[in-house]
Amino acid sequence: MIKAVRGTRDLLPPDTALWNFVEAAVRDVFRAYNFQEIRTPIFEETALFARGVGEETDIVAKEMYTWEDRGRAASEKGQSLTLRPEATAGIVRAYIEHKLWDRGLNKLYLLGPMFRRERPQKGRYRQFYQIDAEIIGPSSAGSESPARDAEILEMLATLLDRLGITDWSLQLNSVGCADDRAKFSEALRQALEPVKDKMCADCQRRAVTNPLRVFDCKVPEDQPIIEKLPRISQFLDEGCRTHFEAVQAILTKVGVPFSVNDRLVRGLDYYTRTAFEFTHGALGAQNAILGGGRYDGLSEALGGPAAPGIGFAIGQDRLVMSLQEKASAESVRAKPDVYVAPMAGMNGDAARLARELRRLGLVVELGDDSFRLKKSFEAATKVGAKYILIVGENEVKADAFALKDLATGDQVTVPRAELATRIRS
Ligand code: HAM
Numbered sequence: 001m002i003k004a005v006r007g008t009r010d011l012l013p014p015d016t017a018l019w020n021f022v023e024a025a026v027r028d029v030f031r032a033y034n035f036q037e038i039r040t041p042i043f044e045e046t047a048l049f050a051r052g053v054g055e056e057t058d059i060v061a062k063e064m065y066t067w068e069d070r071g072r073a074a075s076e077k078g079q080s081l082t083l084r085p086e087a088t089a090g091i092v093r094a095y096i097e098h099k100l101w102d103r104g105l106n107k108l109y110l111l112g113p114m115f116r117r118e119r120p121q122k123g124r125y126r127q128f129y130q131i132d133a134e135i136i137g138p139s140s141a142g143s144e145s146p147a148r149d150a151e152i153l154e155m156l157a158t159l160l161d162r163l164g165i166t167d168w169s170l171q172l173n174s175v176g177c178a179d180d181r182a183k184f185s186e187a188l189r190q191a192l193e194p195v196k197d198k199m200c201a202d203c204q205r206r207a208v209t210n211p212l213r214v215f216d217c218k219v220p221e222d223q224p225i226i227e228k229l230p231r232i233s234q235f236l237d238e239g240c241r242t243h244f245e246a247v248q249a250i251l252t253k254v255g256v257p258f259s260v261n262d263r264l265v266r267g268l269d270y271y272t273r274t275a276f277e278f279t280h281g282a283l284g285a286q287n288a289i290l291g292g293g294r295y296d297g298l299s300e301a302l303g304g305p306a307a308p309g310i311g312f313a314i315g316q317d318r319l320v321m322s323l324q325e326k327a328s329a330e331s332v333r334a335k336p337d338v339y340v341a342p343m344a345g346m347n348g349d350a351a352r353l354a355r356e357l358r359r360l361g362l363v364v365e366l367g368d369d370s371f372r373l374k375k376s377f378e379a380a381t382k383v384g385a386k387y388i389l390i391v392g393e394n395e396v397k398a399d400a401f402a403l404k405d406l407a408t409g410d411q412v413t414v415p416r417a418e419l420a421t422r423i424r425s
Contacts, residue, residue: 007118007126017334018320022163023111026131029159033151035107035133040090042113046080051301052089054269056210059085063116083115087132088270088295088311089302095136096304105137111316123286129316131290136299136309144308146243149274149294150250152310156278156290157256165322168278168289170257173264174244175275176236178297184235185211195225215265226263233262243273270295274310280322289322290314337362338403338423339380342369343392350391353401353416360420381406387423 004010011019027037046066053060064085069078084090087110100106110132118124135152137143153170160168175181188211192199196207199214199222206213214226236244251258258276266275275293283289292312299307338357342350347369354366365383367376373390380388390402403422404411414422 005126007120009125009127015320015324018323019316022316022320022323023131025162026109026111026159029155029162030109030133033107033155035109038091038094038108038110039112040084040087040094040110043081043083044090044093046082048089048093048302049082049085052092052270052298053086054210056206056213057267057269058213058216059116059267063118065115065117085116086114086268087112087130087313088134088268088298091132091134091311092136092295092298092302092304092307092309095307096299096302100136101138101141101305101307105135105141105143107133107135109133121286123283123315123318123321125317131314131316131319132311134309134311136307136311138305138307143310144296146246146274147250149247149310150254150256152292152312153247153251153258153276154254154256156312156314160278163319163323165280165289165319167281169259170276170278171261171264172248172251172258172274172276173232173260173262174236174240174273175232175265175271175293176240177272180232180235180237180240181212181272184230184232187230187235188212188214191229199225210269212265213267215263216267231262232265240273247274266291266293270298270301272296276312280318283318283322286318288315289318334363335384335386336365337385338387338389339365339367339376339383339385340389340391341367341371341373341376341380343373343390344369346391346393346396349396353389353391353419356416357420357423362420362423377406389419389423 046064049064050060055061065083067081069081071078091108091110094100095106112129113127114130115127117126120126133152135143135148142148157170176184189207192207192211192214196204199207200217200219203214203217203219203222214229217226248258264275264277271293273294273296277288277291279287280289281287290312292310294308294310296308298309299305340350340354350366350369354364357364365380365385367379371379377388385406388404388406395401400413400415401419402411403414403419
């Protein structure tokens with residue numbers, strides 16, 4: 001038997017109802033902040049992620065699904081392509097390619113699958129889904145302002161509250177600007193020099209190539225060493241410090257709780273200044289429900305104009321998991337309002353009636369005239385219909401139908417014209 005590939009999975013009903021419930025709330029909340037949807041391709045040139053996310057990151061170094069496409073002619077070398085491991089690089093590429101700055105400050109969101117070749121476990125998949133949002137634009141449009149950082153964070157708090165997720169916590173840090181990071185990197189390199197040989201192979205490499213990435217290390221034995229390393233907070237320049245203070249001041253003013261965590265550096269290279277994660281207790285080891293931050297130099301790194309930006313991506317798989325702890329998928333599942341049960345030879349009339357009711361906005365499950373009445377009742381109960389509606393020759397002649405409430409057992413005869421109102425009430 002062929003099964004779904006390791007790290008991928010089927011999303012089945014009734015869980016898909018929960019996914020749709022989340023997506024509807026997301027679209028609704030994002031709309032209130034004037035975000036608009038963008039959809040980018042699922043694969044891009046490999047160079048986009050190498051340059052955007054960073055060669056030394058775990059994502060680019062180990063986790064991407066990359067292949068060489070066939071060239072147009074047999075002799076021609078093909079392009080290197082990659083399934084998107086995240087959305088930000090593609091969105092910034094589209095921003096540059098379509099000169100989106102001409103349309104003012106851009107607030108864009110994207111929903112869709114991402115691909116990383118990570119070791120699968122609960123809450124970690126090789127195909128997973130992100131809800132990503134970005135604010136990007138020229139400085140003249142105010143895209144650098146701490147007000148944008150606070151707006152994004154407040155929107156996230158609003159969304160989680162709206163979904164009924166209460167026990168989240170927001171970890172906030174500033175990773176500074178390029179100059180701060182250069183100084184920090186140098187200090188880290190020096191601090192790592194005498195201890196790096198005691199660390200894991202990845203850290204030994206990172207200590208030389210990109211010391212900041214040492215903070216991504218999950219190896220337990222390395223943690224006491226990492227704990228003692230310098231922190232970025234000691235290297236922030238005046239501009240970054242006041243920016244970070246302003247973000248915190250607005251958050252306090254609007255009542256979004258947070259805690260500063262100066263170990264938080266995030267696993268992607270494009271971040272500058274504000275970096276953040278929301279965690280959720282119920283998720284266990286993979287407890288980051290979402291992450292994001294500022295990336296003021298990314299557009300330029302990808303060959304575009306200066307365009308400071310900030311954004312985040314929610315792991316939708318994890319968001320749905322934390323919802324499942326509370327609401328069961330059953331509770332948001334749309335059950336049929338009515339099961340239309342045709343008697344022998346009545347499939348046509350039943351289809352006509354179902355068509356009328358569906359056009360009036362009811363959710364209708366349609367049976368089959370080969371079913372005996374008992375079987376129709378069983379089928380109606382199984383799909384969770386509220387009513388069963390019997391369509392027989394006499395009913396059609398009288399233009400009035402037997403409608404039975406499946407919970408109470410009450411049965412009434414209702415004229416065709418009143419059916420929809422009756423079922424809805
Ligand atoms: P990220 O932290 O790599 O950031 O991913 C964001 C979220 O995606 C994580 O917090 C997690 O919930 C979810 N996620 C990541 N990998 C997996 C996986 N293998 N399985 C399930 N869920 C996963 C980014 O991707 C940035 N592009 C976010 C961003 C947008 N920064 C600025 N704008």
